[in-house]
Amino acid sequence: METIHNNKHSNLGHRTPVFTVFSNEPLLSVKDKLLTLETLQQSLDLKEMMDNFATLVATFNRPFNIRFQSAFGFFSLPKLQHNNFTKNFNLGSSGQSPRLGTMTYQSETPFTVNEDKLLTELHALLIPNLKHALKFSELNAMVYKDHLTNIGNRAYYEETIFHAIEQSNRANLGLSLMVLDINHFKVINDTYGHLKGDQVLNQFAQVLTKSIRTSDIVFRLGGDEFVVILQPSAPCSIDKVHQRIKEEIGNNISLKEINFSASIGYSHWEIGTSATQLFELADQNLYENKALARIQR
Numbered sequence: 001m002e003t004i005h006n007n008k009h010s011n012l013g014h015r016t017p018v019f020t021v022f023s024n025e026p027l028l029s030v031k032d033k034l035l036t037l038e039t040l041q042q043s044l045d046l047k048e049m050m051d052n053f054a055t056l057v058a059t060f061n062r063p064f065n066i067r068f069q070s071a072f073g074f075f076s077l078p079k080l081q082h083n084n085f086t087k088n089f090n091l092g093s094s095g096q097s098p099r100l101g102t103m104t105y106q107s108e109t110p111f112t113v114n115e116d117k118l119l120t121e122l123h124a125l126l127i128p129n130l131k132h133a134l135k136f137s138e139l140n141a142m143v144y145k146d147h148l149t150n151i152g153n154r155a156y157y158e159e160t161i162f163h164a165i166e167q168s169n170r171a172n173l174g175l176s177l178m179v180l181d182i183n184h185f186k187v188i189n190d191t192y193g194h195l196k197g198d199q200v201l202n203q204f205a206q207v208l209t210k211s212i213r214t215s216d217i218v219f220r221l222g223g224d225e226f227v228v229i230l231q232p233s234a235p236c237s238i239d240k241v242h243q244r245i246k247e248e249i250g251n252n253i254s255l256k257e258i259n260f261s262a263s264i265g266y267s268h269w270e271i272g273t274s275a276t277q278l279f280e281l282a283d284q285n286l287y288e289n290k291a292l293a294r295i296q297r
Contacts, residue, residue, distance in 0.1 A: 026121060027114065027117055027118045027121055028060070028118070028121050028122070028125075032060065033125060035056075036056055036122065036125045037125055037129075039052045039053075039055075039056055040052060040053060040056075040125065040126060040129040041129060044132055044133050044136045045133070045136075046072075046073040046075060046133045046134065046136075046137050047073075047075055047163070049129060049130070049133050050066070050068055050075035050077070051075075051077065053066075053122070053126055054066045054077045056122065057119070057122060060118060060122070061115055061118055061119070062115075063079050063080065064079070064080070064105040064106060064107055065077065065078050065079055065080050065083055065105065065106035065107075066103070066104070066105055066106075067103070067104040067106075068101055068102070068103050068104075069101055069102055069104075069214065070100055070101025070102070070134060071101075072134045072137040072138045072141060073101070073133070073134055073137045074214055074215065076215055078232075080106065080107070080108055082108045083106035083107070083108070084107070084108055084109070085106070085107045085108070085109065085110050085111060086104060086105070086106050086107075087104070087105045087107070087111050087116070087119075088102055088103070088104050088105075089102070089103045089104075089105075089119065089120070089123060090102055091103055091123055091126070091127055091130065092127050092130075092131070100127065100130055100131065100134060101130075101134070103123065105119070140156075143155070143156075144156030144159070146205075146219070146220040148198060148201060148202065148220070149201055149202050149205035149220050150205070151205050151208075151209065151218045151219060151220055152217055152218065152219035152220070153219065153220060153221075154219070154220075154221045154222060156219060157219040157221060157227055157229075158275070160217060160219075160229060161177070161229060161275045161278070161279075162275055164229055164231050165269060165273075165274075165275060165278075167231070168231065168269055169271070173231055173232040173233075174230075174231070174232045174233040174234050174237070174268070174269075175229070175230070175231045175232075175233055175268070175269035175278075176229075176230040176231075176233035176235075176237055176238055176266060176267070176268050176269070177227065177228070177229060177230070177266060177267050177268075177269070177278050177279065177281075177282045178227065178228040178230065178238065178241065178242075178264055178265070178266045178282065179225070179226075179227055179264070179265045179266070179279065179282040179283050179285075179286050180208070180225070180226045180227070180228070180262050180263065180264050180265075180286070181223075181224050181225050181226070181262065181263055181286065182200065182201075182204060182224040182260070182261075182262050183261045183262060183263055183290075184261075185197065185200075185223070185224040188200055188258060192258065196258075199254070200254075200255070200258070200260065201220070201224065203252055203254055203255055204224075204226070204255070204260075204262065205218065205220060205226070207245060207248040207249055207252060207255070208226060208228060208245065210244075210248050211241055211244035211245045211247075211248050212228060212230070212241060212244075213230075215231060215232070216228060216229060216230045216231065216241075217229045227279075227282075228241070233268070235268060238266045238268075242264060245262075245264070249261075249262070263286055263289055263290045263293065264286065264289065265282045265283060265284065265285035265286025265287070265288070265289055266282050266285055267279075267281035267282035267285060
């Protein structure tokens with residue numbers, strides 16, 4: 001079968017389809033493959049690698065909404081407003097290799113045969129680097145995990161909020177911070193014992209995890225203090241998460257038995273706001289809400 005080549009394929013600014021007639025021959029040239037490998041090897045950080053991969057996809061094909069999800073990492077790159085068509089790829093699931101995760105593409109228009117073929121070729125170049133990135137994420141998860149509740153710890157929060165602010169600066173994403181603590185936690189420990197107190201911390205961590213989206217992250221800073229990073233976020237996001245938290249607490253029999261309650265404060269990131277300032281604003285809002293609750297009683 002005759003193959004019609006696009007001679008401008010290697011031009012980074014070119015975003016039109018690479019081929020117009022299907023061929024069994026590779027769509028990516030040797031030069032394209034080398035560029036792809038060099039780009040993907042720039043970082044072991046999963047988000048940076050996937051961000052670079054999304055740029056390559058847009059370069060060699062066209063922009064898509066891209067989402068990758070696995071046990072040790074999540075990436076989402078929304079660009080298009082209308083997502084009429086979806087294509088899923090299970091990466092690394094052939095032969096005896098375990099599945100690394102699922103890559104999802106969303107498009108305003110149908111996917112062509114050549115686009116499927118090109119994405120498959122790009123995935124073949126991505127997978128070896130992705131394995132290293134996911135292993136790196138797994139090792140980081142062990143370092144950054146709170147060993148009591150299995151959510152992020154303070155060190156993970158400090159690193160994540162720094163990157164979240166960088167990303168909001170770069171991509172104009174909304175970013176909100178929620179600070180939470182358990183009301184009368186000392187009384188719970190004194191009344192029911194520290195073992196029960198640990199169980200309450202675990203239950204509350206589960207409540208928070210169930211109440212957020214996959215793109216949001218929950219952390220335990222220490223004691224009974226928790227933080228949630230919402231990104232992307234709008235002012236209404238806080239109200240939605242707050243409502244889900246209240247519903248999850250109400251549905252938790254163990255927490256209802258001890259008349260459990262928690263206080264919440266929040267802040268919204270604006271250009272020029274540092275991580276410290278963002279936390280201080282949310283923490284101040286937390287104590288204002290606590291004071292208001294005491295007055296209303």
